Amino acid sequence: MRIGGVLYLHDTSKELSPGRFLLSKAIWDGRTVLPPVLVTTMWDCRHDIEQAQEEEKIVTKGIWKEAIEAGSKVMRFLGTRESAIEIVKEIMKSDP
Numbered sequence: 001m002r003i004g005g006v007l008y009l010h011d012t013s014k015e016l017s018p019g020r021f022l023l024s025k026a027i028w029d030g031r032t033v034l035p036p037v038l039v040t041t042m043w044d045c046r047h048d049i050e051q052a053q054e055e056e057k058i059v060t061k062g063i064w065k066e067a068i069e070a071g072s073k074v075m076r077f078l079g080t081r082e083s084a085i086e087i088v089k090e091i092m093k094s095d096p
Helices: 018-025 049-061 065-069 081-093
Strands: 007-011 037-041 074-076
Touching: 037 081, 049 065, 074 081
Parallel strands: 007 037, 037 074
Antiparallel strands: none
């Protein structure tokens, strides 16, 4: 049985822990669980948006690169109903 989707939530107001993401990577293998949707959160609480955007670029080219190459999509939760719906729609596109 395959799981239709996993959301990996990263709070942009906190430092990204590579170890935490590596541990979570063990739960998806492409056969039973599709690659996670990588969701950055707390954009609505950040005062330094440019810094958050730069950090997002760093992780997408660094520790998230392998997941993205395996099919993960990076999305932003902006604290709105609309952005939540877009994230759910992305999970629903998955073919479990």
